[in-house]
Amino acid sequence: MPLRYINCTFAYRAHHPVLTSLSVEFPPGCTVLLGPNGAGKSTLMLLGASVLAPNVGRVTWGGLDGCSRRERKSYRRRVGWLPQHVSPVPGLTVREQAAYAGWLKGLSKREAWDRSAAALERVRLTELAERRGHELSGGQLRRLGIAQTIVHQAELVLLDEPTAGLDPVQRGVFRDLVADLSDTVQFIVSTHQTEDLADIYDTVMVFDHGTPVFQGTTREFFALASASSSPDRRAEDAYRSLVRGEV
Numbered sequence: 001m002p003l004r005y006i007n008c009t010f011a012y013r014a015h016h017p018v019l020t021s022l023s024v025e026f027p028p029g030c031t032v033l034l035g036p037n038g039a040g041k042s043t044l045m046l047l048g049a050s051v052l053a054p055n056v057g058r059v060t061w062g063g064l065d066g067c068s069r070r071e072r073k074s075y076r077r078r079v080g081w082l083p084q085h086v087s088p089v090p091g092l093t094v095r096e097q098a099a100y101a102g103w104l105k106g107l108s109k110r111e112a113w114d115r116s117a118a119a120l121e122r123v124r125l126t127e128l129a130e131r132r133g134h135e136l137s138g139g140q141l142r143r144l145g146i147a148q149t150i151v152h153q154a155e156l157v158l159l160d161e162p163t164a165g166l167d168p169v170q171r172g173v174f175r176d177l178v179a180d181l182s183d184t185v186q187f188i189v190s191t192h193q194t195e196d197l198a199d200i201y202d203t204v205m206v207f208d209h210g211t212p213v214f215q216g217t218t219r220e221f222f223a224l225a226s227a228s229s230s231p232d233r234r235a236e237d238a239y240r241s242l243v244r245g246e247v
């Protein structure tokens with residue numbers, strides 16, 4: 001199901017809108033959201049997760065309006081969100097933290113506890129379920145974050161820079177995990193990392209100054225690269241053709 005932003009305007013400070021009358025649609029499947037620092041990617045994710053509400057406009061998914069008071073709770077239950085920084089909850093084990101996230105999303109304690117085991121299994125953290133969150137590595141903590149987003153069986157999951165600061169092995173683990181989960185979950189992933197795009201994503205969106213400057217299939221995105229670029233530089237080359245970052 002597409003995630004739709006309909007005529008959205010949003011400003012953190014009066015008269016300084018980050019998004020102005022934005023209408024855009026994220027199609028089903030896995031989408032990667034690229035763009036320079038300050039482009040508005042996190043803001044877009046926060047609106048999509050219904051953490052923020054647009055000043056004007058609507059955000060809808062699966063027939064639910066994330067901005068409507070009446071529908072917000074159901075919307076949030078079906079949409080998971082992983083912020084840039086996942087923090088361990090002091091005193092809780094990994095399993096308790098996953099269950100707690102489910103309970104916050106409206107599951108009963110029993111349901112949350114039962115489903116936390118399945119969520120941890122999907123992110124390959126079963127063996128660490130009894131550890132405290134602060135004992136996890138950065139990569140394991142991100143996986144716990146993903147477990148928190150799927151414990152309530154979210155069907156759309158928004159991940160904000162999930163691989164920032166991870167080493168190549170952990171990035172590979174993450175890539176495999178998203179590929180693995182994508183049979184049941186629709187992902188939108190904001191990142192600055194352009195490697196491995198073709199392995200995971202169906203759609204690429206490039207965002208700049210609060211506006212999409214490209215949306216298309218991964219193949220169409222790669223076609224923007226110059227014919228002379230080497231295979232491992234194609235994504236970067238395509239990206240640079242759309243966005244002139246500051247040097």
Ligand SMILES: Nc1ncnc2c1ncn2[C@@H]1O[C@H](COP(=O)(O)OP(=O)(O)OP(=O)(O)O)[C@@H](O)[C@H]1O
Nearest residue numbers: 012013018035036037038039040041042043044192
């Ligand atoms: N809490 C906030 N209060 C005020 N302004 C903010 C806040 N968060 C973001 N902004 C501003 O909104 C604009 C978009 O920021 P946003 O974090 O959405 O961009 P981004 O594309 O995610 O950037 P990055 O890649 O650096 O994370 C920027 O100009 C930023 O300074």
